Amino acid sequence: MLCRSFALKTTRKFSSRLFVRSSLLSFSSRYVRRFMSEPKSRTIFIGDIHGCLSEFEHLLKKLKITPNDEIICVGDLIAKGPNSCGVLKLVRELNMKSVLGNHDCQLLFCGEHLGFIPKGSCTLPSNCYGDPSKTPEHLELAKQLTKDDWTYLLSLPLYLEVPEHKVLVVHAGLVPGIPYDLQEPADFMKIRNIVNGRGSESHNDGVSWVSLWNGPPFVVFGHDAIRRLQTGHDWAIGLDSGCCYGGDLTAFIMPGREIVQIAAQKNHCPPTSPIIPQQESEKINPNSSL
Numbered sequence: 001m002l003c004r005s006f007a008l009k010t011t012r013k014f015s016s017r018l019f020v021r022s023s024l025l026s027f028s029s030r031y032v033r034r035f036m037s038e039p040k041s042r043t044i045f046i047g048d049i050h051g052c053l054s055e056f057e058h059l060l061k062k063l064k065i066t067p068n069d070e071i072i073c074v075g076d077l078i079a080k081g082p083n084s085c086g087v088l089k090l091v092r093e094l095n096m097k098s099v100l101g102n103h104d105c106q107l108l109f110c111g112e113h114l115g116f117i118p119k120g121s122c123t124l125p126s127n128c129y130g131d132p133s134k135t136p137e138h139l140e141l142a143k144q145l146t147k148d149d150w151t152y153l154l155s156l157p158l159y160l161e162v163p164e165h166k167v168l169v170v171h172a173g174l175v176p177g178i179p180y181d182l183q184e185p186a187d188f189m190k191i192r193n194i195v196n197g198r199g200s201e202s203h204n205d206g207v208s209w210v211s212l213w214n215g216p217p218f219v220v221f222g223h224d225a226i227r228r229l230q231t232g233h234d235w236a237i238g239l240d241s242g243c244c245y246g247g248d249l250t251a252f253i254m255p256g257r258e259i260v261q262i263a264a265q266k267n268h269c270p271p272t273s274p275i276i277p278q279q280e281s282e283k284i285n286p287n288s289s290l
């Protein structure tokens with residue numbers, strides 16, 4: 001019942017309100033894309049893959065994807081899982097879209113640090129990047145990427161609008177009440193909570209950003225594996241169901257609002273924070289329509 005009321009309520013709101021669009025941008029337009037496509041049979045949003053190539057392949061097989069499907073990833077394609085390069089290759093070959101996740105962003109920074117991409121390629125504010133010496137996995141991964149991988153990563157936006165479905169795709173989230181172009185770029189990639197009106201990576205202090213998000217648009221996001229799949233919001237859905245931590249890889253399909261999942265083959269890496277236990281009421285049938 002919870003899921004059904006979610007779908008009906010959201011549909012009604014969409015039909016009666018205008019979709020917000022970004023206008024002037026205070027940071028490089030390279031990080032923003034408005035995605036206009038030919039009508040496709042399905043738009044499939046995929047949660048954080050984190051190098052879990054095998055689960056990714058199984059999910060695509062289960063989805064029975066066709067060239068008419070538009071596939072959009074919520075970022076963090078790489079790191080933590082066993083085959084980041086394979087994921088990048090498949091994402092490129094199947095012409096998938098994605099937004100930039102915090103790990104993708106750090107990989108770019110490591111690539112610049114090691115000279116694989118030109119100095120000045122990483123133009124986001126400094127709080128979007130970490131010290132490369134403290135991210136050895138990303139440094140090692142940078143040595144394995146192809147030129148096409150770098151070109152693809154450099155093309156990823158911080159947010160992506162899908163007007164056809166009145167959807168905004170971001171990796172982590174945004175601060176409610178602030179226009180997209182005035183958001184902190186780091187918030188798009190790292191936010192979990194709002195603390196004293198500002199974005200925070202914490203999941204303990206303040207409240208989750210999504211609990212304050214009243215839409216429109218409907219936001220599809222990832223990053224927050226600690227809270228697992230988040231389907232209980234009217235105006236957003238969180239798709240990071242922690243595949244790399246032994247959870248699931250999740251796809252959300254529009255139209256229809258169907259959820260399709262593949263269970264992780266194994267626990268690929270230990271979680272950095274304890275996973276918040278999922279409430280019984282939040283559990284869903286892995287192939288259900290919301």
Ligand SMILES: [Mn+2]
Nearest residue numbers: 076101102223
């Ligand atoms: Mn992330």
